[in-house]
Amino acid sequence: MQRLANAGAWEWTAADDALSCSEPALRLLGLPPGPCTADEALARIPSDDRRRVEDAVQRALDTGCAYALDHRIKLPDGAVRVLRHQGAPRFSPNGAAIGLAGALQDVTPLRAAEAASHRSQQMLAGMLKISPEAIVVADSQARIILFSAGAEAMFGYSAEEALGRSVEDLMPARFRARHQQAVYRFASGTRPSLRMHERAE
Numbered sequence: 001m002q003r004l005a006n007a008g009a010w011e012w013t014a015a016d017d018a019l020s021c022s023e024p025a026l027r028l029l030g031l032p033p034g035p036c037t038a039d040e041a042l043a044r045i046p047s048d049d050r051r052r053v054e055d056a057v058q059r060a061l062d063t064g065c066a067y068a069l070d071h072r073i074k075l076p077d078g079a080v081r082v083l084r085h086q087g088a089p090r091f092s093p094n095g096a097a098i099g100l101a102g103a104l105q106d107v108t109p110l111r112a113a114e115a116a117s118h119r120s121q122q123m124l125a126g127m128l129k130i131s132p133e134a135i136v137v138a139d140s141q142a143r144i145i146l147f148s149a150g151a152e153a154m155f156g157y158s159a160e161e162a163l164g165r166s167v168e169d170l171m172p173a174r175f176r177a178r179h180q181q182a183v184y185r186f187a188s189g190t191r192p193s194l195r196m197h198e199r200a201e
Helices: 023-029 038-042 047-063 108-130 149-155 173-188
Strands: 007-013 018-021 067-074 080-091 097-106 136-138 144-147
Touching (some): 018 023, 023 097, 047 067, 047 080, 047 097, 080 108
Antiparallel strands (some): 067 080
16 A cells, blocks of 8 residues: 555654555665664755754654655666655653654655646746736636636726626626526536637527
């Protein structure tokens, strides 16, 4: 299951600095099978990320609270991946923190997709600010999420005023019921989109 999820479990004991990792966790860390230490694992983390990990671990031991963060890992072949790192303190019967246990997951594809989506959104937002065309994008609840400069000129709302409003606020009252019916029919159908000339009854 861990391999399928590209994730692995680990457990660290403070007294002897022993780090016990599942085989998937060792693979994600770029470490060979067998025993290892926390220092060996930390050595795989670039220095600027390593400090964040060390700080999170120390806070967990000091406060007894779990932590979660993303950090990079540099593998022996030079590849750099992004891991989601979660940990929680382990306690002795008298309540003292004696170590940590947690999990690692490779989130490189997810973070790359998020970064690409952010770049696309930034590009689209820049285009909308200068577009003379009236472009209005609404979500599944008919709330406006994108509003171009051309739409500002046509409808008389600034983008700040329009965002979050119902798209039906832009329509004359006599057309709103018809629009609701058209949206319902489209949502109930199987077509992914309609051309503009197909939207009129």
